[in-house]
Amino acid sequence: MDTITIKDIARALNISTSTVSRALRDSYEINPETKRLVTEYAERLNYRPNPIALSLKENRSRVIGVIVPQIANNFFSQVINGIEAIAYNRGYHVIIFQSHESYEREMLTVQQAVARRADGLLISLASGTHDVTYLRALQEKKLPIVLFDRISKDLDTLSVTADNFGGAFAATEHLIKAGRQRIVHLTMPAHISVTQERLAGYRAALEQYGLVYDENLVRYGQFGPDEVESIVDELLKLSPDAFFAAGDRLAIGCLSALKKRNVAIPETVSLIGFTNITVADLLAPAMTTVEQPSLEIGQLAAEQLINLIEGKKTTAPPTSLKIPTQLIVRASSQS
Amino acid sequence: MDTITIKDIARALNISTSTVSRALRDSYEINPETKRLVTEYAERLNYRPNPIALSLKENRSRVIGVIVPQIANNFFSQVINGIEAIAYNRGYHVIIFQSHESYEREMLTVQQAVARRADGLLISLASGTHDVTYLRALQEKKLPIVLFDRISKDLDTLSVTADNFGGAFAATEHLIKAGRQRIVHLTMPAHISVTQERLAGYRAALEQYGLVYDENLVRYGQFGPDEVESIVDELLKLSPDAFFAAGDRLAIGCLSALKKRNVAIPETVSLIGFTNITVADLLAPAMTTVEQPSLEIGQLAAEQLINLIEGKKTTAPPTSLKIPTQLIVRASSQS
DNA sequence: TTGTACGCGTTATCAC
DNA sequence: GTGATAACGCGTACAA
Numbered sequence: 001m002d003t004i005t006i007k008d009i010a011r012a013l014n015i016s017t018s019t020v021s022r023a024l025r026d027s028y029e030i031n032p033e034t035k036r037l038v039t040e041y042a043e044r045l046n047y048r049p050n051p052i053a054l055s056l057k058e059n060r061s062r063v064i065g066v067i068v069p070q071i072a073n074n075f076f077s078q079v080i081n082g083i084e085a086i087a088y089n090r091g092y093h094v095i096i097f098q099s100h101e102s103y104e105r106e107m108l109t110v111q112q113a114v115a116r117r118a119d120g121l122l123i124s125l126a127s128g129t130h131d132v133t134y135l136r137a138l139q140e141k142k143l144p145i146v147l148f149d150r151i152s153k154d155l156d157t158l159s160v161t162a163d164n165f166g167g168a169f170a171a172t173e174h175l176i177k178a179g180r181q182r183i184v185h186l187t188m189p190a191h192i193s194v195t196q197e198r199l200a201g202y203r204a205a206l207e208q209y210g211l212v213y214d215e216n217l218v219r220y221g222q223f224g225p226d227e228v229e230s231i232v233d234e235l236l237k238l239s240p241d242a243f244f245a246a247g248d249r250l251a252i253g254c255l256s257a258l259k260k261r262n263v264a265i266p267e268t269v270s271l272i273g274f275t276n277i278t279v280a281d282l283l284a285p286a287m288t289t290v291e292q293p294s295l296e297i298g299q300l301a302a303e304q305l306i307n308l309i310e311g312k313k314t315t316a317p318p319t320s321l322k323i324p325t326q327l328i329v330r331a332s333s334q335s
Numbered sequence: 336m337d338t339i340t341i342k343d344i345a346r347a348l349n350i351s352t353s354t355v356s357r358a359l360r361d362s363y364e365i366n367p368e369t370k371r372l373v374t375e376y377a378e379r380l381n382y383r384p385n386p387i388a389l390s391l392k393e394n395r396s397r398v399i400g401v402i403v404p405q406i407a408n409n410f411f412s413q414v415i416n417g418i419e420a421i422a423y424n425r426g427y428h429v430i431i432f433q434s435h436e437s438y439e440r441e442m443l444t445v446q447q448a449v450a451r452r453a454d455g456l457l458i459s460l461a462s463g464t465h466d467v468t469y470l471r472a473l474q475e476k477k478l479p480i481v482l483f484d485r486i487s488k489d490l491d492t493l494s495v496t497a498d499n500f501g502g503a504f505a506a507t508e509h510l511i512k513a514g515r516q517r518i519v520h521l522t523m524p525a526h527i528s529v530t531q532e533r534l535a536g537y538r539a540a541l542e543q544y545g546l547v548y549d550e551n552l553v554r555y556g557q558f559g560p561d562e563v564e565s566i567v568d569e570l571l572k573l574s575p576d577a578f579f580a581a582g583d584r585l586a587i588g589c590l591s592a593l594k595k596r597n598v599a600i601p602e603t604v605s606l607i608g609f610t611n612i613t614v615a616d617l618l619a620p621a622m623t624t625v626e627q628p629s630l631e632i633g634q635l636a637a638e639q640l641i642n643l644i645e646g647k648k649t650t651a652p653p654t655s656l657k658i659p660t661q662l663i664v665r666a667s668s669q670s
Numbered sequence: 671t672t673g674t675a676c677g678c679g680t681t682a683t684c685a686c
Numbered sequence: 687g688t689g690a691t692a693a694c695g696c697g698t699a700c701a702a
Binding site: 007018025049054056057058 | 678679680681682
Binding site: 351 | 677
């Protein structure tokens with residue numbers, strides 16, 4: 001891949017590289033004629049400045065590193081979509097890294113991103129991550145970091161999340177108002193921030209409506225398809241009258257299990273983060289869902305990070321940004 | 336973000352930068368003691384060579400550019416997953432670009448990738464792309480390019496796709512053997528390679544079993560949710576006895592439409608590329624699907640591209656690699 | 671065995 | 687108005 005440089009232009013036009021540079025950068029006092037010559041020639045040869053040389057000189061890469069647990073996931077791929085939209089608008093490129101939910105891999109990929117001289121990092125923590133001191137170290141080295149979705153209170157950064165508390169509260173409240181009293185809460189591993197926030201919303205709603213919180217109705221884990229089956233079996237013995245699954249895959253697994261068992265509950269499941277409305281419609285016409293603003297999370301997070309990188313005022317104190325969720329209540333299609 | 340360089344180490348240890356460089360690169364004849372000193376110090380300060388400087392020097396970036404129509408899409412995000420797995424193993428990073436199905440944006444992002452000095456490009460063409468001369472120009476400049484999924488016969492590159500013909504043939508054959516005779520084929524825009532290959536498989540199966548090809552039963556487009564509704568309405572007037580949707584979203588839209596109209600056909604839909612089996616199970620227990628090997632496509636494509644970049648022998652003449660698809664027949668769960 | 675000098679592509683600074 | 691030079695971080699030929 002042979003590329004044309006400023007040198008080539010200088011040689012061809014019998015002028016110095018600095019003149020070429022000036023002409024192209026439209027910088028001060030330059031002979032209009034020279035400028036014309038240079039720009040025309042550059043145009044003709046389709047000259048593009050080498051961003052790598054620029055990076056070296058300016059000590060910045062105009063690249064932001066994004067670390068997610070996994071790419072092949074509806075939520076994260078939409079967040080990335082949002083990130084990309086903003087980043088490209090502001091002249092940044094995005095390099096994606098996956099932690100595969102592992103603490104070790106997360107550390108490694110963060111190292112990689114740092115080695116690549118990413119100008120800043122956008123991270124959603126792996127479920128295996130309990131310790132963020134390695135991130136704190138980077139922060140102290142002035143590397144801009146913004147956490148999103150899976151955040152940590154142990155790290156004093158800007159963070160962008162959905163309003164998980166509010167969403168879970170609304171979903172639970174909706175079920176209660178529909179007469180449900182024994183609402184199962186199927187959720188992710190306990191230590192993840194998202195889990196805690198959603199659980200808190202669930203509890204708050206129960207409390208507000210004078211229902212008891214029964215911890216037997218709450219199950220944690222990133223249940224694989226089979227696992228959910230047995231969990232649901234166990235739960236059914238406790239005669240619940242509604243299921244609130246706090247995540248896409250949990251909800252799908254749950255629906256699948258219930259369907260196999262021919263459990264017919266008109267409005268069993270409410271879930272957070274199911275982004276494909278068409279599928280939700282098909283799966284359970286009467287299902288209520290909490291739509292997670294994945295695109296917006298990505299956009300806002302990217303915007304905040306770039307502001308940080310460029311030293312602009314951030315939106316001040318409120319270091320923890322929450323984007324509202326939307327409760328979507330589907331009318332039962334069958335009589 | 337202050338980083339430590341080879342210079343810092345040299346200064347601290349009172350030796351020259353070249354000595355430091357040699358010590359770290361484990362290069363020839365160096366005093367073991369000096370080497371120890373340097374490596375220890377570097378380790379302690381967590382020194383990482385600046386890949387940007389290296390890129391500039393070696394005129395390569397160890398980055399591969401991936402251009403897909405959209406990230407937030409099950410198929411593409413899984414392909415990216417596969418690409419990433421291979422790339423990182425072989426020391427490459429992956430920068431993602433989206434064309435948003437637009438020819439102009441595709442050209443722009445390719446320019447960006449080239450400007451960023453990507454060592455090679457992995458491209459799945461936008462549906463808006465009818466002309467690939469701009470890619471041919473890059474090819475002539477010796478930029479390694481591998482196409483995947485949405486390929487073009489107008490470009491003489493290595494390509495990696497699913498066996499779309501075989502998959503469509505198998506699906507159609509399955510429907511025919513189940514007694515279907517008027518099989519609708521709902522597919523993507525006509526000029527896309529994938530569309531053509533799948534259509535050819537569909538036709539070949541019809542022909543082999545002596546059924547007439549009725550072009551009224553074939554519909555093209557990237558139907559939005561609403562659009563599918565009216566298409567299905569039109570099609571129903573032609574009294575089809577099966578639907579073969581050549582794509583995830585088409586299939587979901589089709590199922591949704593059929594469900595709303597209470598059309599009960601035991602095995603209506605067969606589709607290509609639906610990767611989430613759990614959802615397929617839920618949607619239509621008797622549905623037959625063709626699983627697309629998205630992960631493998633990504634892996635193989637990345638492998639081929641990196642071989643190209645590194646000048647290794649490619650797998651010779653067969654410049655067009657096809658990965659087999661798998662027909663998954665689900666037994667009806669009812670009765 | 672180690673140090674010096676140069677080049678990768680670009681721009682800022684200083685001379686002319 | 688334009689040219690020469692240094693610097694960004696690194697590796698390496700060449701010199702010592």
